[in-house]
Amino acid sequence: METRTLEEIKKDCEQCEKCELCKTRTNIVFGVGNANAKLMFIGEAPGQKEDESGIPFVGAAGKLLDKYLDAVGIPRDDVYIANILKCRPPKNRDPLPAEEDMCIGYLREQVLAIRPKVIVCLGRISAMRIIKPDFKITAEHGKWFDKNGYSVCAVYHPAALLRDPRKKDEMLADMMAIKERIDNEIN
Numbered sequence: 001m002e003t004r005t006l007e008e009i010k011k012d013c014e015q016c017e018k019c020e021l022c023k024t025r026t027n028i029v030f031g032v033g034n035a036n037a038k039l040m041f042i043g044e045a046p047g048q049k050e051d052e053s054g055i056p057f058v059g060a061a062g063k064l065l066d067k068y069l070d071a072v073g074i075p076r077d078d079v080y081i082a083n084i085l086k087c088r089p090p091k092n093r094d095p096l097p098a099e100e101d102m103c104i105g106y107l108r109e110q111v112l113a114i115r116p117k118v119i120v121c122l123g124r125i126s127a128m129r130i131i132k133p134d135f136k137i138t139a140e141h142g143k144w145f146d147k148n149g150y151s152v153c154a155v156y157h158p159a160a161l162l163r164d165p166r167k168k169d170e171m172l173a174d175m176m177a178i179k180e181r182i183d184n185e186i187n
């Protein structure tokens with residue numbers, strides 16, 4: 001696949017009408033952060049605040065993600081954050097497989113443009129798409145997988161931590177391991 005710049009991919013995405021979500025979006029939520037990031041986070045799909053602002057993870061879940069980044073000493077400006085879907089599903093329902101199929105090419109191109117060392121899936125939906133379809137987030141969060149030469153793991157989605165704060169210790173441990181991986185650049 002020809003490698004395009006993030007700007008080129010974004011322009012394409014802004015015109016996208018491949019699925020019905022283009023009809024209800026306010027903005028596409030392409031992704032933000034460092035184009036040379038070693039660490040890339042991949043969430044599920046934009047929520048209301050993200051749809052309004054065009055920026056991923058700016059709502060309540062995003063604020064919690066910021067706290068974990070802060071706690072382990074990873075500046076948000078050093079990472080790149082994107083989602084599987086670039087447009088918000090109505091009422092924040094789960095992405096449909098067909099929507100993921102239409103949208104995943106943009107994400108693949110983003111990964112090729114950035115070439116991060118480490119990819120972290122935020123939540124089950126992202127992990128099922130990126131790591132393996134039968135990914136079990138409770139049993140397999142924090143485990144490392146090799147995907148086409150990238151070190152990939154999944155952590156709980158911050159929104160899941162808001163619903164169940166008992167998972168927060170595990171999240172902190174996973175985030176600390178991610179920081180260590182980045183620092184040591186083990187691939």
Ligand code: URA
Pocket residue numbers: 029043044045046047050055056057058059061062083122
């Ligand atoms: N949840 C996601 O998965 N992505 C966002 O951008 C916001 C909330």
